[in-house]
Amino acid sequence: MGLLVVGSVAFDSVETPFGKVKDVLGGSATYFSTAASYFTDVQLVAVVGRDFPDKHIQFLKKRKIDISGLQKASGKTFRWKGKYDFDLNQAHTLDTQLNVFASFNPKLPETYRNTEYVFLANIDPVLQLQVLRQVIKPKLVACDTMNFWIEKKPKELKETLKYVDILTINEAEARELSKESNLVKAARQIMTFGPEVIIVKRGEYGALMFSDSGIFSAPAYPIESVFDPTGAGDSFAGGFMGYLSSVDNIDDANIRQAIIVGSVMASFDVEDFSLNRLKKLTNLEIENRYNEFKQLTFFEDL
Amino acid sequence: MGLLVVGSVAFDSVETPFGKVKDVLGGSATYFSTAASYFTDVQLVAVVGRDFPDKHIQFLKKRKIDISGLQKASGKTFRWKGKYDFDLNQAHTLDTQLNVFASFNPKLPETYRNTEYVFLANIDPVLQLQVLRQVIKPKLVACDTMNFWIEKKPKELKETLKYVDILTINEAEARELSKESNLVKAARQIMTFGPEVIIVKRGEYGALMFSDSGIFSAPAYPIESVFDPTGAGDSFAGGFMGYLSSVDNIDDANIRQAIIVGSVMASFDVEDFSLNRLKKLTNLEIENRYNEFKQLTFFEDL
Numbered sequence: 001m002g003l004l005v006v007g008s009v010a011f012d013s014v015e016t017p018f019g020k021v022k023d024v025l026g027g028s029a030t031y032f033s034t035a036a037s038y039f040t041d042v043q044l045v046a047v048v049g050r051d052f053p054d055k056h057i058q059f060l061k062k063r064k065i066d067i068s069g070l071q072k073a074s075g076k077t078f079r080w081k082g083k084y085d086f087d088l089n090q091a092h093t094l095d096t097q098l099n100v101f102a103s104f105n106p107k108l109p110e111t112y113r114n115t116e117y118v119f120l121a122n123i124d125p126v127l128q129l130q131v132l133r134q135v136i137k138p139k140l141v142a143c144d145t146m147n148f149w150i151e152k153k154p155k156e157l158k159e160t161l162k163y164v165d166i167l168t169i170n171e172a173e174a175r176e177l178s179k180e181s182n183l184v185k186a187a188r189q190i191m192t193f194g195p196e197v198i199i200v201k202r203g204e205y206g207a208l209m210f211s212d213s214g215i216f217s218a219p220a221y222p223i224e225s226v227f228d229p230t231g232a233g234d235s236f237a238g239g240f241m242g243y244l245s246s247v248d249n250i251d252d253a254n255i256r257q258a259i260i261v262g263s264v265m266a267s268f269d270v271e272d273f274s275l276n277r278l279k280k281l282t283n284l285e286i287e288n289r290y291n292e293f294k295q296l297t298f299f300e301d302l
Numbered sequence: 303m304g305l306l307v308v309g310s311v312a313f314d315s316v317e318t319p320f321g322k323v324k325d326v327l328g329g330s331a332t333y334f335s336t337a338a339s340y341f342t343d344v345q346l347v348a349v350v351g352r353d354f355p356d357k358h359i360q361f362l363k364k365r366k367i368d369i370s371g372l373q374k375a376s377g378k379t380f381r382w383k384g385k386y387d388f389d390l391n392q393a394h395t396l397d398t399q400l401n402v403f404a405s406f407n408p409k410l411p412e413t414y415r416n417t418e419y420v421f422l423a424n425i426d427p428v429l430q431l432q433v434l435r436q437v438i439k440p441k442l443v444a445c446d447t448m449n450f451w452i453e454k455k456p457k458e459l460k461e462t463l464k465y466v467d468i469l470t471i472n473e474a475e476a477r478e479l480s481k482e483s484n485l486v487k488a489a490r491q492i493m494t495f496g497p498e499v500i501i502v503k504r505g506e507y508g509a510l511m512f513s514d515s516g517i518f519s520a521p522a523y524p525i526e527s528v529f530d531p532t533g534a535g536d537s538f539a540g541g542f543m544g545y546l547s548s549v550d551n552i553d554d555a556n557i558r559q560a561i562i563v564g565s566v567m568a569s570f571d572v573e574d575f576s577l578n579r580l581k582k583l584t585n586l587e588i589e590n591r592y593n594e595f596k597q598l599t600f601f602e603d604l
Binding site for chain 1: 388483484485486487504507508510516517518519520521522524525526527555558559561562563589592593596597598600601602603604
């Protein structure tokens with residue numbers, strides 16, 4: 001089926017209570033593609049600068065990610081610097097350098113335009129829509145966003161949401177976007193903007209999915225050593241969309257399974273800095289952890 | 303089997319964003335007994351003042367709760383005044399008047415001393431132990447506590463915990479008691495104090511159970527109109543212990559089911575002030591909501 005993602009490819013500098021790293025591979029599209037690559041063919045749309053080293057290109061190629069839509073522009077690659085305290089739920093941004101991302105003009109290679117599964121990672125909603133318009137007949141469009149766009153570009157975001165089937169959003173942002181403090185009401189409100197499925201990400205508390213078929217509550221995997229939460233949301237989305245694209249049947253049962261697959265990928269991501277854990281996964285590890293999620297939530301009928 | 307509870311019977315004055323009530327029936331033992339009474343015979347140990355009206359006594363009797371251990375002392379009944387903001391996870395205590403509770407000296411009627419299931423609701427750990435010593439051969443002892451006792455009576459609390467099988471505790475308190483920020487490590491640390499099973503209550507995020515058999519993650523029921531969270535933890539414990547006492551078989555599968563039953567009772571409790579919702583439940587409503595919890599968490603194998 002193929003799965004297209006537009007988002008950022010970046011250098012991250014991250015400090016957590018457990019260590020720090022400088023200028024490591026990061027970015028929403030990088031985490032997404034890597035996670036999704038375990039399930040389906042991924043087509044990446046992003047921009048990097050002249051400073052982007054060949055070893056990262058080789059890594060993406062090794063994961064069989066199609067990078068014909070990865071532009072190389074004059075200037076430096078997008079850089080993000082962040083810090084997490086013991087409360088690992090909240091990233092504190094210390095510095096953001098947009099660099100080549102500031103003038104990013106996403107253009108889809110002709111070979112990308114027939115893709116049916118599309119993920120619009122967390123970037124300017126204007127760029128999200130610009131990408132979506134170049135896809136001829138998308139079957140499933142999912143989208144992520146953040147408080148920055150909700151506050152700075154609410155009109156543009158709502159325009160994009162009209163064409164989105166599934167929105168992944170964190171809890172505080174769902175409340176902010178809907179202006180509703182109760183999550184059930186918030187989700188219902190956001191549905192009126194376009195998406196039929198709302199996936200509320202709650203970090204260490206898992207995820208809640210709202211749709212016309214009902215509500216699904218997915219746990220987070222209780223991890224003894226969360227090392228670095230960077231990329232968890234995008235790894236979740238990558239596993240989620242990668243799995244849906246591979247089964248190519250979007251019903252409630254498959255969406256639930258896809259949410260668990262996404263949760264599995266997020267649970268691996270946070271075990272190490274950057275893509276260190278995601279890059280060396282095996283299918284057996286993924287399956288085993290899926291089964292652990294099953295065990296984690298199972299209870300008998302009354 | 304029978305289920306003994308020691309705790310508070312109180313008058314609550316509560317304000318939430320959805321309304322306010324004054325001097326309504328409350329208290330940990332009241333919520334616990336009422337929830338548990340749908341599953342088993344409950345024996346209540348508590349103290350009230352001369353101002354405690356007959357209508358509340360009649361209500362407890364109607365729920366077939368054994369109140370031969372409910373002392374009536376000179377003075378006024380324990381009073382609690384609290385407020386919740388839109389973040390309904392956190393109660394703000396405005397006033398506490400211990401009244402007759404200040405000199406509470408729990409004495410078990412002879413008929414209570416053979417009880418096998420015991421719940422020590424959130425009161426002074428010295429009183430908890432005093433009650434437990436009067437039970438001849440308890441089969442299962444569960445206990446609740448709070449930050450106040452963790453800070454003011456840490457030694458006494460640890461002494462009581464030596465004799466406790468299951469501890470129910472909220473998330474922040476689990477971290478405080480164990481001095482561990484990671485919940486998995488926190489639970490393991492608390493197990494070294496005595497309890498073999500730790501149930502961490504996370505409000506609108508559900509509950510996590512840790513034991514030698516593994517970890518169980520129970521969701522909270524997503525409620526559109528949480529009205530008043532007062533008593534949710536005790537209703538949870540009441541459903542949990544009431545169910546376990548009724549099946550009288552404490553294995554991992556039954557503990558998981560009991561946690562869901564507890565979550566069901568908590569989900570009803572928060573729908574109205576005081577015991578208004580708990581008092582008019584039917585067994586069918588309880589069963590139906592249990593099935594909704596099943597539906598809420600179900601996903602297929604890969």
